[in-house]
Amino acid sequence: MLDPKLLRNESDLLAKRLATRGYQLDTSRLSELEASRKQVQVQTEELQSRRNKASKEIGQVKAAGGDIEPLKAEMGEVGELLKKNAAELEEIQAALLSMQLDIPNLPHESVPVGASEDENVEIRRWSEPRVLDFEPRDHVDLGEGLEQIDFAAAAKLSGARFVVMRGQIARLHRALTQFMLDLHTQEHGYQEVWAPAIVNAERLQGTGQLPKFGEDLFKLEGEHDRYLIPTAEVPLTNLVADSVLAMESLPLKFVAHTPCFRAEAGAAGKDTRGMIRQHQFDKVELVQVVHPDASYEALEALTGHAEAVLQKLELPYRVLALCTGDMGFAAAKTYDLEVWIPSQNRYREISSCSNCEDFQARRMLARYREGENKPQLLHTLNGSGLAVGRTLVALLENYQQADGSILLPDAIRPYMGGVDRIAKLPG
């Protein structure tokens, strides 16, 4: 959510900046609602004031043994009027709020202006794709050839966009999550968190998935407003919802491994082959909660923490600064990490690291206090460190050998019980 004061007073400027990310702010409707809100609110509060005074008076008169009937009759009318006004005010405020919840974050001034992903800006590359003397196979062929990835079984169990892994590949998947968690807790200073994969609607509104993007989520049946998380960003960031943190406790750095669930409603026909886009996948997520002055420094650091995973696994990647038109709803600035995928002969997204500034903090009322000052909104950041399924895909494809086996990078071998190669299962 944007600062309502800015929205009131600088709506033209905001409209201009929001337009760069393809959002059209309806400033006339906004100012209309704002004007009527002000008028009705002042009226309502006047009526409330009258009622409060009269009620006090009635109390006094009654205590003194006087006649309160005339006063009561008079207040009956005020009550009617107040009821009407309050209902109207509530309606206006609901409309205003729903409008505010719909507006994406403002892009930071350093974000390149552009309409689509084509205008993202490459910041740097790390390492070079291996040159193969054979035609690379994709992870589906590799995994099925090794008899350790099974999409047919997953389709039988659950439908499209699910996967079953077995044997050493299943183990590798687990090894990768352990490796990532250890790296971030031991070398990058994150606190390991285990959190629910089911959250309520209020928490999804806090991070920005709701109310606008409900169709991307799996909602649980039943009487409660609960959803499967699309990312651990939701539970991790919302840990600080409705709280006032002491300065000394900042920054908070959380890392968690969770399953992530996405309906992929708008992705029909996209990445239908393989494990790139699944309804369920595992992710190791990094979240930082920081002082506003420190958030851009933190974004660089957090991006570096995600990069470290790829560097240790010796997987070639590049870093993009997303342009205004390609950024997510809550982000003020985002770096994407893209890893080399040999079978596609291009880089594919494996991590997205964002500074949301106070956008999420305002929605979930997450604040800190400096000395005796009033509580101020925090800044929140999140990034994948990394998407485990996609890391597995990159590893299989980049380390494939001519015979279809997978030679494992040094960093992961201790997590594989010393195994250095994945080959076909015996028997």
Added chain:
RNA sequence: GGAGAGGUGGCUGAGUGGUUGAAAGCGGCGGUCUUGAAAACCGUUAACCCGCAAGGGUUCGGGGGUUCGAAUCCCUCCCUCUCCGCCA
């Protein structure tokens, strides 16, 4: 899932319809005293919204209702605790 008890300010905890935004204690802050500290004593100490301000409004788990007036009464939802059942 069944039965019961609860949810009040930073914390503990009073308060069952009327000058209660809320007693008291603790904690915090300021002061007196002291070489300094402790103790004691005195004072002070909620958040949010509208407004340039004066001021006004909202908030006693959430929502709804009754009433001139609700922390207090009614309905409903959520959460916590105890016991029972079931269970990884």
